[in-house]
Every structure is written in structure tokens, then in C-alpha cells.
Amino acid sequence: MSPAAPHSAAPQACAPTTDIVLLAGNPNTGKTSLFNALSGMRAKTANYPGITVDLRKVTMPIASPDQSQPPTFIDLIDLPGLYSLEPTSPEETVSSEALQGRRLGTPAAVVLVLDATNLSRNLLLANEVLQLGLPTLAVLNMIDSAESSGIEIDQEKLSKQMECPVVAVSARTGFGLDKFHRELDALLAKNRATPALPIARPSCSVGCTGCRYAATFDWSESVVAQSVSGNREPRNENYEWIDRILTAPLVGTLSLLAIMLSVFFLIFSLADIPMSAIESGFGWISDRVDGIIPTETVHKALWIPLITAIGMATFAMGYRLAEIRWGKRAIGVAVVTSLLIALLPLEDFRSLILHGVIGGIAGVVVFLPQICILFFFITILEDSGYMARAAFVMERIMRRVGLPGKAFVPMLSAHACAIPGIMATRTIENWRDRLVTILVLPLLTCSARLPVYAMISALLFGANPLLAALTFAGAYMLGLGAALLSAWCLKKTIIAGEAAPLVIELPPYRMPTLRNAFFTTLDRASVFLRNAGSIILLISVILWAMATYPKLPESAVAQQNDSAELDSGSLAQQSLEYSIAGRTGKALEPIFSPLGFDWKINVGVVSSFAAREVLVSTLSIVYGMGEEGADDEAGLVEKLRRQKRADGSPVFTTAVCFSVLVFYVLAMQCLPTQAITKRETGSWKWAIFQLVYMTVMAYVAAMITFQSLAALGFNA
Numbered sequence: 001m002s003p004a005a006p007h008s009a010a011p012q013a014c015a016p017t018t019d020i021v022l023l024a025g026n027p028n029t030g031k032t033s034l035f036n037a038l039s040g041m042r043a044k045t046a047n048y049p050g051i052t053v054d055l056r057k058v059t060m061p062i063a064s065p066d067q068s069q070p071p072t073f074i075d076l077i078d079l080p081g082l083y084s085l086e087p088t089s090p091e092e093t094v095s096s097e098a099l100q101g102r103r104l105g106t107p108a109a110v111v112l113v114l115d116a117t118n119l120s121r122n123l124l125l126a127n128e129v130l131q132l133g134l135p136t137l138a139v140l141n142m143i144d145s146a147e148s149s150g151i152e153i154d155q156e157k158l159s160k161q162m163e164c165p166v167v168a169v170s171a172r173t174g175f176g177l178d179k180f181h182r183e184l185d186a187l188l189a190k191n192r193a194t195p196a197l198p199i200a201r202p203s204c205s206v207g208c209t210g211c212r213y214a215a216t217f218d219w220s221e222s223v224v225a226q227s228v229s230g231n232r233e234p235r236n237e238n239y240e241w242i243d244r245i246l247t248a249p250l251v252g253t254l255s256l257l258a259i260m261l262s263v264f265f266l267i268f269s270l271a272d273i274p275m276s277a278i279e280s281g282f283g284w285i286s287d288r289v290d291g292i293i294p295t296e297t298v299h300k301a302l303w304i305p306l307i308t309a310i311g312m313a314t315f316a317m318g319y320r321l322a323e324i325r326w327g328k329r330a331i332g333v334a335v336v337t338s339l340l341i342a343l344l345p346l347e348d349f350r351s352l353i354l355h356g357v358i359g360g361i362a363g364v365v366v367f368l369p370q371i372c373i374l375f376f377f378i379t380i381l382e383d384s385g386y387m388a389r390a391a392f393v394m395e396r397i398m399r400r401v402g403l404p405g406k407a408f409v410p411m412l413s414a415h416a417c418a419i420p421g422i423m424a425t426r427t428i429e430n431w432r433d434r435l436v437t438i439l440v441l442p443l444l445t446c447s448a449r450l451p452v453y454a455m456i457s458a459l460l461f462g463a464n465p466l467l468a469a470l471t472f473a474g475a476y477m478l479g480l481g482a483a484l485l486s487a488w489c490l491k492k493t494i495i496a497g498e499a500a501p502l503v504i505e506l507p508p509y510r511m512p513t514l515r516n517a518f519f520t521t522l523d524r525a526s527v528f529l530r531n532a533g534s535i536i537l538l539i540s541v542i543l544w545a546m547a548t549y550p551k552l553p554e555s556a557v558a559q560q561n562d563s564a565e566l567d568s569g570s571l572a573q574q575s576l577e578y579s580i581a582g583r584t585g586k587a588l589e590p591i592f593s594p595l596g597f598d599w600k601i602n603v604g605v606v607s608s609f610a611a612r613e614v615l616v617s618t619l620s621i622v623y624g625m626g627e628e629g630a631d632d633e634a635g636l637v638e639k640l641r642r643q644k645r646a647d648g649s650p651v652f653t654t655a656v657c658f659s660v661l662v663f664y665v666l667a668m669q670c671l672p673t674q675a676i677t678k679r680e681t682g683s684w685k686w687a688i689f690q691l692v693y694m695t696v697m698a699y700v701a702a703m704i705t706f707q708s709l710a711a712l713g714f715n716a
């Protein structure tokens with residue numbers, strides 16, 4: 001979620017009164033969309049129930065109709081959806097307690113968000129909320145869809161029946177929001193003049209439930225009968241046949257595969273041009289910077305403060321935006337790094353800027369277009385309502401391996417990043433079900449793996465988008481298959497127990513909005529760039545130092561210079577082998593050679609322990625430095641493709657590429673995920689278990705892949 005409007009989260013100091021206003025309603029009625037439309041925030045929305053799982057707050061002004069009056073400030077709270085005040089899941093409990101004043105105190109008003117295309121069902125909850133006696137404003141959201149489906153709602157009659165003001169809006173188009181502001185302001189003013197006394201909700205004893213529900217049902221039917229005309233049952237009837245196909249066991253699974261394959265195909269077909277543009281852009285920057293890096297000490301003295309100031313600002317901003325709470329320490333690290341940089345000899349300084357900073361960042365950023373295209377299409381699929389059908393298809397398989405149906409939404413989130421995925425498991429009531437889900441989630445392909453997949457696909461199949469898409473799809477399937485298999489093993493051994501089935505309401509198909517897809521893509525892109533500008537930059541600088549020092553002794557360089565066969569490439573290669581990174585990579589050879597990795601890939605494996613995408617920047621740095629003097633303009637994939645072993649055979653053979661791919665699909669290379677696993681499970685025990693089982697699985701699977709492909713002759 002990121003603020004987009006200047007007034008969002010305005011400081012309380014300028015707020016004379018801050019009333020709490022709750023946005024409540026059934027799941028998938030557009031509460032978060034309304035929250036975003038009112039506040040300018042960009043909280044996650046999607047066309048399936050259960051997206052919001054916790055309270056979300058923004059302090060914002062509500063415009064008063066009287067322009068001479070200052071605006072009223074409210075704390076607008078977006079609640080998770082609920083079907084009844086008697087909760088059946090943790091997120092419903094959050095909403096129910098907030099509505100009954102047990103979380104944030106008595107709210108000043110409740111905005112009851114109703115789906116105008118499905119009023120009779122929404123009125124069941126409305127009835128319970130109205131009985132709380134709080135000042136309530138009913139919002140008929142999705143009025144655009146209702147109108148286009150031929151549903152006519154008499155707002156005056158509805159308001160009379162519900163005994164509260166009613167306003168029709170479309171959170172999507174912005175229709176009715178002015179009126180919403182006026183009505184809410186009037187409601188709050190009235191409440192301030194004569195505060196409503198909330199009515200304590202009677203605790204329900206066994207036996208009363210039936211009659212109360214029957215009465216609520218009759219009330220909602222009679223309200224609909226009197227206030228709704230036109231097409232009363234427009235939902236999904238025309239699309240039932242599509243649902244039957246998309247949720248059928250075999251055809252549904254094949255459709256899911258075909259849809260994902262098409263998305264991957266589009267990624268590769270569309271990303272080519274922007275990727276080449278980014279690559280040439282970085283090439284251009286590199287040339288310019290190389291041209292202006294001074295050759296005289298006095299110029300260097302001017303240069304270094306500038307570079308270090310930019311570096312410090314980037315680090316500080318990166319950490320602040322990434323919400324890592326060690327900003328001061330980050331600045332400390334930047335200051336020390338800057339001082340060290342200031343002491344560098346000119347040639348090393350040049351290499352740091354060209355290889356460490358520009359090379360490291362360029363290696364990762366070049367994959368930005370693919371990440372953007374993927375998230376754009378995933379958002380379109382989510383908004384259309386298709387993902388809820390996919391949940392149905394997957395649920396059958398998930399339940400067989402012991403994963404609860406509710407794990408689907410966390411699994412979807414984990415495709416962006418395992419961290420929100422693990423946090424979303426809070427909706428799973430049963431602790432054992434939740435633990436299994438947390439332990440297997442990092443196996444699903446997150447966006448940090450995409451640069452690695454893209455690099456390997458390009459190495460293997462170059463410009464063939466279909467084969468590259470198949471490699472991508474294969475990697476996704478391998479991650480999913482490994483997650484399902486691991487869940488099955490865990491449920492059969494240490495965390496036994498029956499998994500709860502999924503009860504999900506299929507949402508209607510909706511036309512996705514390009515705006516939502518665009519902003520979601522923008523948010524993902526900014527997270528990716530922030531990482532590239534902070535953590536990846538930091539690791540790249542450290543790695544550059546490890547790949548540069550200690551330097552070859554003068555005597556060895558002189559000996560090389562005397563040699564007749566000298567070329568600058570082989571000297572660079574020797575310097576690299578002599579460095580800490582080179583020695584580490586070489587020391588690891590006995591461990592990783594059964595996987596087909598050469599010592600430079602080993603350096604990548606070690607450096608990407610904290611974050612997977614670092615593999616790409618590391619290879620970019622290590623192979624770039626080992627090739628000093630060669631064509632620096634070439635992109636990473638080109639550089640990797642021409643790497644040779646001592647015997648002259650290529651390093652990145654088909655067997656090696658697949659082995660690296662399998663390793664990165666399965667390995668736990670992500671420190672922040674480990675920290676979140678520890679936090680959510682309450683102990684390091686499970687975080688360490690996760691690290692060990694995933695690393696062992698990655699190692700064994702990559703070894704089997706390499707050895708079998710090599711035996712079939714694919715290692716030449």
C-alpha cells in the first residue's frame with residue numbers, strides 16, 4: 001500500500017476532531033476500492049473474497065458542504081469482509097469486534113458497503129449492523145454494474161426501510177463520491193451534536209439462532225421486494241457454463257496451465273524491446289561515466305564527495321522506503337563505505353563504479369520489464385474473477401496433500417513475495433494447517449526469482465519466446481509441485497492432521513480496470529527498484545570488494561607482463577581467482593561440482609544467500625571483471641554464453657543451465673523470509689528447519705538434474 005494523494009495519512013495535529021469511521025460489509029463488495037477512491041491510497045484489491053485480512057487506517061478530511069468551515073478529519077478504517085457479526089474466521093472476528101467497539105472504541109459512524117448487484121444477500125449483514133444502533137450510512141457500491149445489468153434500486157424507499165441514509169456510488173468510476181462526502185459529514189455532525197448510544201448486542205443462546213436468522217431473511221427479502229425492480233437475478237447466470245468448464249477437474253487444470261503459459265509467452269514476446277533499451281541505456285551511462293572519471297587526483301577529490309553523497313542518499317532512502325528500521329545504522333554503513341571509497345586508488349575507484357555499482361544494478365534492473373508485464377497480467381486475471389475459479393481447481397489438489405483450502409490466497413500472494421504470503425496465512429485458524437502452509441510457501445515462485453529464470457531461459461533458448469515461456473512455466477510448476485509434495489510429506493510425518501476444506505463464493509466476472517493493473521504494476525516495479533537501489537547495491541559493492549582484494553602481488557603481475565601470451569583478459573581472470581571471492585568459489589568446488597557449477601557460479605550462490613536476485617548481479621560483476629578488456633557493451637546473457645572452461649568447452653551448457661534453474665527454484669535464498677517465518681511461528685526452530693529442508697532438496701534435485709542431463713550428452 002502506498003500513499004498517492006498528498007492529504008492521505010495527514011498529520012493529526014491539523015485535525016480538530018478525528019472520528020473513527022468503519023468501512024464494513026460482505027467480502028468482495030468493494031470496501032477497499034472505496035477506501036482507495038476516498039483516500040488516494042493504493043491498498044490491494046482483487047475480485048475474490050478475503051483479500052483484506054486486517055484493519056487498515058488512513059486519516060483524511062471529509063469535505064464539508066459549507067466551504068467556510070474547515071473540513072472534518074476522520075480515521076477511515078477498512079475492515080476485512082464479514083458475513084455476520086458471529087464470526088467464523090480470525091479476520092471476521094477483527095471486523096465484528098471493531099463494529100462492536102471492542103477494538104478501536106465506539107466508532108463515530110459505520111459506512112455499510114453493499115454490493116448493488118447482490119442486495120438481498122448483503123442485507124443479512126446490514127440487518128445485524130443496523131441493530132447495533134450506530135450512526136450508519138449505507139453505500140450502494142458497484143452502481144455502474146447494477147445499472148448495466150438492468151437492476152433499478154429506489155434509494156428513497158431503501159433508505160426508509162433501512163432507517164439510515166443511502167447513497168449510490170461506484171468506487172471504480174468515482175460516481176457519487178461527492179454526495180457520499182456530504183452525507184457522511186452530515187451524519188458525523190449529527191452524531192457530534194447528539195451522540196448515538198450503541199445498543200449492546202445480546203449474546204445468542206442456543207435455540208434463538210434459527211428464528212433470528214429467519215426473521216432477518218424475511219426482512220431482507222421484503223426490503224428487496226419493495227425497493228428493487230428490473231432484473232433482480234442478474235448474477236452469473238449467463239456465465240454458469242463457463243464456470244462449469246473452468247472449475248472442472250481436468251479441463252479446469254488444463255485451462256489454468258494454458259492461461260499461465262500464454263501469460264509467460266506474452267512476457268517474453270513483449271519484454272524484448274524494453275529490455276534491450278535498458279541494456280543500451282546502462283551501456284551508455286557506463287561509457288559516459290567512464291569518460292568523465294578523472295585521471296588526476298585533484299579531480300578525483302571533487303568526484304568522490306559527489307559519488308558518496310549520492311550513495312548515502314540512495315542507501316538512506318532505500319532503507320527508509322523498505323521500512324527497515326535501522327536507518328541510522330544504514331547511514332553509518334554508508335559513511336564508513338564512503339570513507340573507504342575515498343581511499344581507493346583511481347583504477348579501483350573506476351572499477352568499483354563501472355563493475356560494482358553500474359554492472360551490479362544493471363544486471364538486475366534489466367529484468368524489470370518482465371516483472372512489470374507479469375504483474376500486469378496477473379492483476380487483470382485477479383480482477384476478472386478468474387483467480388477464484390483457479391482457487392477451486394487448485395483446492396482439490398491442495399486438500400489431497402493436506403494443505404487447507406484457505407492456503408490459496410497466501411499462495412497467490414507468495415507469487416509476488418513470500419513475506420506477504422506468510423503474513424496472509426493468519427486467516428488459517430488451525431495452527432498445524434497454518435504451519436505447513438508457512439513452511440512450504442517460499443517454494444512458490446516469487447518475483448525475486450524472475451531475473452534468475454529470465455536469465456536462464458535467455459541462455460537456453462535465446463530469442464524463442466515459446467520455449468522461454470515453457471521454461472518459465474516449468475519452473476513455476478516445479479516450485480508448486482515441490483510445495484505440494486513437501487506439504488504432503490510434512491502432513492504424513494511431523495505435522496499430521498486433516499486439512500480444512502475451502503468454502504469460497506465464486507465472485508461475478510467483472511471487467512478488469514487498466515488503472516488498477518497499472519498501479520499494481522507500478523507498485524511492484526517500485527519495490528523491485530528500491531531493492532536494486534539499496535540492498536542489491538550494497539551487496540554488489542561488498543561483492544566487488546571481495547572480487548578485487550587481495551590483489552595479485554606485484555611480482556605475479558610483472559611476470560605476467562613479461563609473458564609473451566599476455567592478454568588483459570587472462571590477467572583479470574588471475575586477479576579474480578586470487579581475490580577473496582575467487583578463493584571462496586574455488587574452496588566450494590568440491591561441494592558444488594556435482595551440480596555442474598563452476599567456481600564463479602559458486603560465488604553467486606554464496607552471495608545470493610540473502611536475496612536470490614543477487615545471483616544475477618553477482619554473475620554480472622564476476623564475469624564482467626574476469627573479462628576486463630573484452631567487449632563491455634555486451635549484455636549479461638551474451639557474456640555468460642561465451643564463458644569457457646579450462647578445456648575450452650562452454651560453462652553454461654544445457655545441463656548447467658537447468659541445474660542452476662532447479663537449484664534456484666527450490667533453494668531458500670532469502671533472509672527476510674527467514675525472519676518472517678521466525679516471527680510468525682514464534683521460534684527459530686521452524687525457520688532453521690525451512691532453510692535446511694529447502695537447501696537439501698535444492699541440492700539433491702539440482703545434482704540429479706545435472707548428472708542425468710550430462711549422462712544424456714547435454715553437458716557439451
Ligand SMILES: Nc1nc2c(ncn2[C@@H]2O[C@H](COP(=O)(O)OP(=O)(O)OP(=O)(O)O)[C@@H](O)[C@H]2O)c(=O)[nH]1
Nearest residue numbers: 028029030031032033045046050051052081171172
Ligand atoms: N464494476 C465495479 N467494480 C468494483 C467497484 N468497486 C470495486 N469493484 C471491484 O470489486 C472487486 C472487489 O473489490 P475490493 O475493493 O477488493 O473488495 P473488498 O470488499 O475490499 O474485498 P475483501 O477485502 O475481500 O472483503 C475488485 O475486482 C474491484 O475492482 C465498482 O464500483 N464497480
Ligand SMILES: [Mg+2]
Nearest residue numbers: 031032051052
Ligand atoms: Mg478489502
